[in-house]
Amino acid sequence: xxxxxxxxxxxxxxxxxxxxxxxxxxxxxxxxxxxxxxxxxxxxxxxxxxxxxxxxxxxxxxxxxxxxxxxxxxxxxxxxxxxxxxxxxxxxxxxxxxxxxxxxxxxxxxxxxxxxxxxxxxxxxxxxxxxxxxxxxxxxxxxxx
Amino acid sequence: xxxxxxxxxxxxxxxxxxxxxxxxxxxxxxxxxxxxxxxxxxxxxxxxxxxxxxxxxxxxxxxxxxxxxxxxxxxxxxxxxxxxxxxxxxxxxxxxxxxxxxxxxxxxxxxxxxxxxxxxxxxxxxxxxxxxxxxxxxxxxxxxx
Numbered sequence: 367x368x369x370x371x372x373x374x375x376x377x378x379x380x381x382x383x384x385x386x387x388x389x390x391x392x393x394x395x396x397x398x399x400x401x402x403x404x405x406x407x408x409x410x411x412x413x414x415x416x417x418x419x420x421x422x423x424x425x426x427x428x429x430x431x432x433x434x435x436x437x438x439x440x441x442x443x444x445x446x447x448x449x450x451x452x453x454x455x456x457x458x459x460x461x462x463x464x465x466x467x468x469x470x471x472x473x474x475x476x477x478x479x480x481x482x483x484x485x486x487x488x489x490x491x492x493x494x495x496x497x498x499x500x501x502x503x504x505x506x507x508x509x510x511x
Numbered sequence: 512x513x514x515x516x517x518x519x520x521x522x523x524x525x526x527x528x529x530x531x532x533x534x535x536x537x538x539x540x541x542x543x544x545x546x547x548x549x550x551x552x553x554x555x556x557x558x559x560x561x562x563x564x565x566x567x568x569x570x571x572x573x574x575x576x577x578x579x580x581x582x583x584x585x586x587x588x589x590x591x592x593x594x595x596x597x598x599x600x601x602x603x604x605x606x607x608x609x610x611x612x613x614x615x616x617x618x619x620x621x622x623x624x625x626x627x628x629x630x631x632x633x634x635x636x637x638x639x640x641x642x643x644x645x646x647x648x649x650x651x652x653x654x655x656x
Contacts, residue, residue, distance in 0.1 A: 390593070392582050394539030394548040401546050403539040403580040405595040407644075435548040437537050448535070450550040499552075 376494035381451045384438065384494065386410045388451075391438040393487070395457070396431035397423055408436075409471035415453065415487040416460075416468055425483055428457035434487055441499070451494035453487070460484040521639035526596045529583065529639065531555045533596075536583040538632070540602070541576035542568055553581075554616035560598065560632040561605075561613055570628055573602035579632055586644070596639035598632070605629040 376384070394403045404424050408417040415436055419425050428434060434457045439450040460468065465484040521529070539548045549569050553562040560581055564570050573579060579602045584595035605613065610629040 390584075390586055392537055392548065392584070394537075394546045394580065396546055400578055400599070401539045401541055401580050402599070403537065403548065403582045403597060405582065405584050405593075433545055435539065435546050437548045437550065439535075439537070439550050441535055448550075452548060454545070454547070 374496045376449070376451065376496065378492055381453075381492040381494040382410070384449065384451045385415070385453065385492070388438040388440075391415075391436050393417075393424065393457075394435040394437070395424065395427040396433060397427040398430070402427060409468075411468075411471055411486070413489050415455075415489060416471055416484060417487075418468065418482045418484055420482065425459070425485070428485055429459060432456040432458060436487060436489075446499040448497045448499055449494065450497070451492060453489045453492045455487045455489040455491070457485055457487045460486055518643070519641045521594070521596065521641065523637055526598075526637040526639040527555070529594065529596045530560070530598065530637070533583040533585075536560075536581055538562075538569070538602075539580040539582075540569065540572040541578060542572040543575070547572060554613075556613075556616055556631070558634050560600075560634060561616055561629065562632075563613070563627045563629055565627065570604070570630070573630055574604060577601040577603060581632060581634075591644040593642045593644055594639065595642070596637060598634045598637045600632045600634040600636070602630055602632045605631055 390405060390407055392403055392405050394401060396402075402423060406417045406419070406424075408415045410416075434455060436453045436455070437450060439448060441448040464486075468484040535550060535552055537548055537550050539546060541547075547568060551562045551564070551569075553560045555561075579600060581598040581600070582595060584593060586593040609631075613629040
């Protein structure tokens with residue numbers, strides 16, 4: 367029966383609410399012809415997701431190709447429920463006043479570094495869902511050592 | 512001072528241990544010239560990450576371009592610590608016996624569906640880190656309503 371459970375679609379407003387309530391997500395980006403993924407701390411600023419990063423593959427990747435995807439989720443283990451929100455958009459590196467304004471956002475990098483760059487993802491589409499986590503193997507599998 | 516805290520690098524063995532201990536991750540993949548990201552339930556099978564998926568953009572994406580990145584993480588809120596493991600590799604759709612063998616893995620899709628395809632990511636590189644989460648705004652920001 368669990369195969370038939372629904373996975374409610376979140377509205378656009380609900381997606382943004384969850385983006386605003388979350389601090390950590392993962393960005394998928396191009397690096398030349400490869401796809402990469404990186405965890406990051408971010409803040410919502412209007413229709414943008416803003417994060418700081420040191421020099422590195424994230425910065426190089428978005429400088430070369432602005433197309434990115436971003437994901438936040440939460441797994442509620444006890445309740446066997448989870449949700450996920452995905453945003454797609456265009457990333458660009460902020461300069462001057464725009465970069466300084468990021469100091470007013472509650473924004474810290476996962477990786478500490480003396481040198482910061484500020485990147486904003488202008489979100490073009492969001493989608494999200496609630497999930498029921500069916501884990502029948504918990505009953506079917508022999509106990510592990 | 513928090514800017515100077517180190518972010519310990521995980522060994523390859525530690526990365527695999529955390530991949531084996533985790534059930535949910537996110538896959539970044541190409542879809543034509545876009546990068547997409549999707550949460551999924553997976554299992555480790557040797558040097559492969561195996562997951563099920565219904566027909567959709569994930570399946571189409573990896574059928575068109577095998578290059579993928581995969582990420583698992585955990586945030587330990589109380590301790591202001593987090594870790595993240597990233598795997599890059601090549602995805603391919605399993606057929607016949609290989610697909611049927613996936614039934615022996617503790618593997619369920621996030622999204623329930625009557626139609627399953629089984630995809631394996633052959634991992635070519637893993638990397639991972641422990642992070643200290645510096646969140647000074649918790650002390651600096653006025654309380655929210």
